[in-house]
Amino acid sequence: MNGYVLWAFAVGPALIAEALLARYEVLAYGARWRAPVTELPDGVPYARGAAPDSPPDAYLVYLDGIGKRRVRDSRDGGQLVAALLARAPELRLLGQVQPYSPLADPLAERPVWAWLRRRVGLVLFLHNVMQIFVAADRRYRPLYNRAVGRQIATQLRLAGYRSDSGIPVALLSYSGGAQVATGAVEELHSQLRAPLLLITLGGFHNGANDLTHAAHLHRLTSASDRIERLGTWIFPQRWPLLRGSGWNRAHRAGKVTVHRLDPATHVGPRSYISRTAQVPDGRSHVDRTADTVVALIRAHHCGAEAATGTS
Structure with missing residues (x-):
């Protein structure tokens, strides 16, 4: 019992501080105290997949769940991204967007959070959880949506996207990333006027964001x-x-x-992105998820071409 009490005294102040600071980034963005980060670390490309010298069939932005802490990392070590690229080399895929930072500042790169991670790893997890609820809060939602929408638009431009090009942009979001994806629709439409396709994977979101300018939303559940x-x-x-x-x-x-996508679970050994769990046809869960996502993007691309009369 004493151990739990000591743990509470050690972690409690950090949790209280996080609760108070969860809104800091969006307020700092709104007050222009800090400029959002746009440059990526050395060796990290702005996009992977189709070559930048010719228009891809679509751009795919992956917004990971609450485990996202760095430019490079994802909850599965990049397996879903790799599976998508292997199946659809015609796409340009961006995985560096920081869904839980209006300032686009990777959490694990901040000195104080690096220190906390070594000592109180749970706080890093709770930081991103709290950011989801800040993004869902009606007082902060418009500013948060604008901040992350502009972050995505900036990264797309750096990856070669041109406004009014008509090339579809697909937002694939996992878990809490769906709150950010649905919130980014209006700003992306304003900035890029791109055809927007949303694909939520186990999407956790409050349903308040306006989806008028989204072509469609596919809910994988x-x-x-x-x-x-x-x-x-x-x-x-x-x-x-x-x-x-x-x-x-x-x-x-x-x-x-x-x-x-039954019987997949949200996390764990039977999750949507599991490499060990299998469906009756012998595919792993991550393979089925990647196949589904690619098929939806290709169908959307073909539909857009048919609507415009291009080939």
């Missing part, structure tokens, strides 16, 4: 994903009763399609 289901319970904007929410308006407009 599973009956075994308790965390994704929790989001549909705790956020009233996801309830059918609130017909005026952005989420319910998108549903009525026919912009949301559900795809079942």
Whole structure:
């Protein structure tokens, strides 16, 4: 018991400080106290996949879940990104966006957080959790959406995207990344006027963001994903009763399609990105997820070409 008390005294102040500072970044962005980071570390490309000297079929931006702490890292060590690139070399893929930092500042690169990670790793996890709720808070949501939307637009331009080019941009978001992806729609439309396709994987979001300028949203989910289901319970904007929410308006407009990836779980050895768990046809969960994402992007690209009469 004494051990738990000592742990609480050690971690408690850090948690209180994080709760108070969770809004700092979005306020610092709004007050222009600090400029967002745009440059990437040496050796990190702005995009991978299709060569930058010819237009790709689409740009794919991957917004990882709350485990995202660096430019390079992802919860699965990059396996999903690698699987996507292997299947769709015609895409230009960006994985460096920091969904939980309005200032685009990787958490693990900050000295104080590097120190905390060695001593209180849980705080890093809670930082990103709290950022999701800051992004969902109606007081901060417009500013947070603008900040991360501009971050994504900047990284797309640096990766070769040109405004009004008509090339689709797909936002693939995992877990809490869906809050950021849905929030970025308006700013990306304003900045790039790009055809926007959203793909949420176990998406945890409050349903308040306006999806008017999204071409479509594909919801990849599973009956075994308790965390994704929790989001549909705790956020009233996801309830059918609130017909005026952005989420319910998108549903009525026919912009949301559900795809079942049963029996995948949100995290763990049977997650959507597991390399060991298999579906009946012998594919791993990550292979099935990558196949599904690529098929949706290609179908969207072909539909866009048909609508414009290009080939």
